[in-house]
Each structure stands twice: as structure tokens, then as C-alpha cells.
């Protein structure tokens with residue numbers, strides 16, 4: 001059974017909350033097909049409608065603008081494919097170097113197949129995508145601009161509103177990957193000015209394998225998959241009602257707790273930094289120096305003179321503490337360093353010594369003290385060994 005003790009990998013995934021589990025168990029009792037016409041299927045229809053309304057409310061959308069998917073990887077792939085395969089959408093695909101691979105890899109494949117220009121905007125040294133960089137990339141015909149709202153590795157919050165103005169000026173479709181923001185920060189699709197936005201339930205205490213795509217104008221996208229006409233004809237297949245109910249409950253809960261959550265993670269971050277300073281540990285923060293541009297639940301740190309791999313392994317094996325080297329998904333690949341930190345232009349020592357700490361709802365001040373003590377011990381030993389070599 002998994003253990004939340006020492007868990008500092010909330011950006012990779014979050015545990016189901018009790019309210020979400022209850023909603024999912026309740027949904028298991030509703031076995032009818034949501035597309036059925038008899039009266040007994042009202043329960044499951046109500047449940048699905050309620051979940052759609054709760055997800056919509058989380059991001060300031062209308063329920064008709066929400067399509068449930070299997071997660072944000074699917075949502076991102078769908079938008080990219082649907083827009084880039086449209087005959088009337090000529091021109092480049094503009095994105096950033098710090099996107100999740102759900103955007104970068106699918107964009108690369110599609111642009112290669114179609115011979116389409118693939119323009120990648122670099123972030124600055126703190127992980128923020130410069131609006132001027134997007135502006136420079138948006139010349140000539142531009143079919144699609146896709147930029148994330150919050151970076152999963154550094155917590156950098158991107159200037160989406162301004163970028164939206166540029167995408168609009170270029171007549172491009174504008175997609176936002178809001179996976180690390182939805183349920184964590186206020187997200188309002190109207191204020192952001194996007195045409196579509198992806199979210200994933202398991203990042204805010206919902207189940208894995210379910211997510212959503214907000215589409216401002218549902219007629220703008222070709223169906224993800226065709227068949228029985230479910231999800232407004234945009235994503236066919238009998239719906240995952242248990243997962244969808246869980247996502248709805250998670251969205252409602254996240255919305256109700258947003259202010260408390262922000263205060264909680266802000267205090268935890270400050271406490272961790274002050275503990276690290278009190279113990280006289282030397283480190284650099286990889287991410288924005290401006291706290292208003294930082295998701296407070298994420299702290300990406302580089303410790304000098306060590307390989308973060310060794311420290312992360314020690315924390316896990318000796319202290320039972322779980323932190324990440326970068327994004328959980330990129331650890332499945334063989335790339336040597338985080339593509340995000342590399343794009344920020346960090347030097348080799350800083351890349352090698354980087355780890356991501358992310359916390360959330362169930363992290364306590366005692367967990368923070370334990371993490372700081374374990375970091376102090378681990379660094380003492382690893383830096384001592386390195387010096388002796």
C-alpha cells in the first residue's frame with residue numbers, strides 16, 4: 001500500500017481524496033449506459049452532467065464546452081492533430097521548449113509528417129516564455145500556438161493572457177496546457193483568452209486515466225474518435241462514468257479549497273526555504289525569482305557538487321522520502337537532463353544537481369522539517385564522498 005509519508009511528488013500525481021473515492025464508489029452503483037433512453041438511466045445521466053458542470057466551473061467554462069478524455073496527453077494530442085490536419089489551417093505550429101512531451105513530441109511528429117514549420121520559443125533563464133519570443137515566432141501564416149500555463153518542473157507561470165493576444169493577432173488557434181494549474185491556481189478560460197485548454201484529474205486528487213478538454217467553440221475541432229456519438233460527437237465510446245464522477249468531485253473540491261490550498265503551499269514553501277537556510281545548505285532555485293510568477297507548490301533546486309540522482313536515491317532508500325529528478329514522464333526516456341532546465345540555459349553542474357520537490361494538500365510542516373533534515377544528512381555524505389574522490 002502506498003505511503004503518503006515523505007511524499008514530495010505532487011506534480012507527478014496526487015492521491016485520491018476521500019470525497020473523490022466516495023463519488024467514484026457511488027458511480028459504480030449506476031451501471032446503466034449513459035446513452036440509454038429508459039428512466040432508470042437518469043441517475044447516471046445526472047451524475048455525468050454534474051461532473052461536467054463541476055469541471056466547467058473550475059475553469060469558468062460552460063458545461064457544453066467540456067469533453068471528457070483519458071487525460072491531458074490525449075487532450076493535447078487531439079487539439080494538435082485536429083487543428084494541424086485541417087486543410088484551411090496553413091502555416092506554422094508555434095510552441096515553447098518547456099512544454100510537456102504530450103505537446104512537443106506530438107507536434108514534432110505532425111509537423112514532420114506534414115512538412116509544416118515547427119517553431120519553438122525558448123524560455124528565459126528563469127523558465128518564463130518571453131512574450132516577445134512568441135511574437136517573433138508568429139510571422140507569416142500561423143495555424144496553432146500552444147503554450148502551457150504552469151510548468152511542471154519549475155512552477156513558472158506563463159504570461160498566457162499576453163500570448164493569447166499575439167496568437168489572436170496572428171489569426172492562430174490558441175491552446176493552453178493547464179494541467180499543472182487547474183485545481184491548483186485560479187484558472188479562467190475567458191480571462192486567459194484561449195480556444196482550448198487541457199486538464200488532468202489525477203493532478204488534483206482525482207483518478208488517473210481521465211481528463212478533459214475545454215473547447216471554446218466545440219465545432220472548431222474534428223472528433224477525437226468517431227463511433228456512437230458520445231461527448232457531443234467529439235469523442236465516441238461509452239463514457240468512463242466512474243472516472244468522470246471522480247474528476248467532477250475532485251474539481252468541486254479543488255474549487256472550494258483553492259484559497260486554503262494557496263495559503264497552505266505558500267507557507268510550506270517558505271518553511272522549506274527557511275529550514276534549508278537555517279541549516280546553511282547551499283543551493284540554487286531553478287525557476288522564477290518573482291513569486292507572483294511561481295506556482296508555490298513547486299520548488300526545483302540544484303545542489304552544487306553532487307549528482308541529484310544519488311541524493312534522490314538516498315532520500316528514497318534511507319529516509320523513505322519521494323522527490324523527483326524532473327518530470328515523472330521524462331524519466332521514462334533516456335534523455336540525460338531535463339529538457340526544461342536545459343532550455344533555460346543552466347550550466348552542466350546545475351543540470352546534474354537538480355531535483356524537483358512538489359507538495360500539496362496532505363503535506364505537513366513536520367514533513368518539511370523531515371525533508372530538510374534528510375537533505376542535510378544526504379548532502380553531507382554525498383558531498384563528503386565527492387570531495388574524497
Ligand code: PLP
Pocket residue numbers: 011012070071072073074100102148150151152177179180199200201210211327328329
Ligand atoms: N501536461 C503537463 C504539463 C503535465 O505535467 C502532464 C503530466 O505530468 C501532462 C500534460 C500529461 O497528463 P496526463 O497524465 O493526464 O496524460
